[in-house]
Amino acid sequence: MSDHDDHDHGHDDHAPVADGDGPPAAARVRALEALLVEKGVIAHEDVREGIDWLVSRTPADGARLVARAWVDPDYRQRLLADGRAAARELGIDPGPAPVLVAVENSERVHHMVVCTLCSCYPRGLLGPPPDWYKSLPYRSRAVSDPRGVLAEFGTTLEDGVELRVLDSTADMRYLVIPRRPEGTEGLAEDELAALVTRDSMIGVAQPSAPAAVGS
Amino acid sequence: MSYRPGQRVRVDAREHQGHHRTPAYLKGKTGTVERVHAAFRNPETRAYGSDGLPEQPLYLVGFAQRDVWPDYPGDPDDRLFVDVFEHWLQEAQ
Numbered sequence: 001m002s003d004h005d006d007h008d009h010g011h012d013d014h015a016p017v018a019d020g021d022g023p024p025a026a027a028r029v030r031a032l033e034a035l036l037v038e039k040g041v042i043a044h045e046d047v048r049e050g051i052d053w054l055v056s057r058t059p060a061d062g063a064r065l066v067a068r069a070w071v072d073p074d075y076r077q078r079l080l081a082d083g084r085a086a087a088r089e090l091g092i093d094p095g096p097a098p099v100l101v102a103v104e105n106s107e108r109v110h111h112m113v114v115c116t117l118c119s120c121y122p123r124g125l126l127g128p129p130p131d132w133y134k135s136l137p138y139r140s141r142a143v144s145d146p147r148g149v150l151a152e153f154g155t156t157l158e159d160g161v162e163l164r165v166l167d168s169t170a171d172m173r174y175l176v177i178p179r180r181p182e183g184t185e186g187l188a189e190d191e192l193a194a195l196v197t198r199d200s201m202i203g204v205a206q207p208s209a210p211a212a213v214g215s
Numbered sequence: 216m217s218y219r220p221g222q223r224v225r226v227d228a229r230e231h232q233g234h235h236r237t238p239a240y241l242k243g244k245t246g247t248v249e250r251v252h253a254a255f256r257n258p259e260t261r262a263y264g265s266d267g268l269p270e271q272p273l274y275l276v277g278f279a280q281r282d283v284w285p286d287y288p289g290d291p292d293d294r295l296f297v298d299v300f301e302h303w304l305q306e307a308q
Contacts, residue, residue: 117238143240143283143295144240144284145287145288145289146289147290147293162290162292162293162294163289163293164277164293164294164296165280165295165296166296166297167295167296167297167298169236169237169298169299170236170255170273170298170299170300171252171255171273171298172252172273172275172298
């Protein structure tokens with residue numbers, strides 16, 4: 001840090017790096033963590049491990065479940081019956097939430113997930129939720145005007161499709177199995193998984209279309 | 216488990232001071248039990264350091280959007296599904 005010494009302003013060597021004032025919530029979390037560590041409830045290492053686990057998860061994990069369900073009807077049934085067991089079957093740790101419920105879109109039904117009370121989300125399969133998922137406008141409008149929200153994501157449902165919004169208020173975590181796009185009959189499972197976007201597993205979008213042949 | 220799938224239930228409209236997982240927009244609304252999940256520790260006492268016991272049965276309850284929002288702008292068949300603990304439900308006619 002010797003190249004740091006030519007600054008005019010003095011600062012404590014032990015101060016956090018480039019922290020600024022930060023939002024009040026961040027200061028509160030730091031104070032809580034410090035207290036919990038001081039009281040021996042948790043160790044700093046536990047917090048670090050938790051963060052490492054969370055950021056190690058990505059929507060690619062959930063996409064593997066969806067792609068397998070598209071190609072294997074027996075697996076699809078197992079995923080619908082018990083999401084946690086189906087994740088473990090593919091070597092994926094489904095995380096701490098006690099129950100993972102997979103819901104399937106069809107020609108007649110489209111599902112969309114929200115947590116109006118906070119930000120419940122299948123983090124073990126999708127990683128940290130996007131900021132918009134935690135925002136007040138999404139959380140309130142996803143239940144009161146879900147088709148308006150879908151339109152803002154560029155998603156329009158075909159006539160006659162029933163829209164089902166799931167508000168995950170308790171111990172359940174919901175994962176949407178989107179419809180398999182047309183024109184994907186010849187694709188391998190890993191190619192299918194690449195089409196399964198995070199937003200399609202939240203239910204605000206459809207999966208990506210396959211690239212045109214020869215492109 | 217007091218309720219079974221297909222049964223009509225009403226969400227209690229009572230006020231509750233402190234942490235609870237029943238959204239305000241649902242209070243007093245009537246829906247249909249879609250699934251019986253399982254019993255889970257009660258978040259209303261767990262939030263304050265208790266063990267959350269006894270466990271409370273949790274249900275997935277489906278509501279017609281038009282029963283929840285009188286001015287719902289979407290399709291008449293659209294529905295809203297919410298997880299509700301048993302002690303917030305009562306039998307509806």
